[in-house]
Amino acid sequence: MAEKSIKRPCPRCGTIVNFSENPFRPFCSKRCKMADLGSWLKEEYYISTSFFEVKMEEQIAKGDK
Numbered sequence: 001m002a003e004k005s006i007k008r009p010c011p012r013c014g015t016i017v018n019f020s021e022n023p024f025r026p027f028c029s030k031r032c033k034m035a036d037l038g039s040w041l042k043e044e045y046y047i048s049t050s051f052f053e054v055k056m057e058e059q060i061a062k063g064d065k
């Protein structure tokens, strides 16, 4: 079985796309890729912000002792 075109569903919208020839893989298009990256960055920003706040609280707690 010689499969030249591997087709995979886009993880964001589910559209079946040609995996090997797709520059936006595993997404179907630039739009899906950017949308996913955007939501990931927002999440990352949220996590790092709350992490920073926890660290600040730790510093304050240590300073009180």
Ligand SMILES: [Zn+2]
Pocket (backbone or CB within 6 Å): 010, 011, 012, 013, 014, 015, 027, 028, 029, 032
């Ligand atoms: Zn898509």
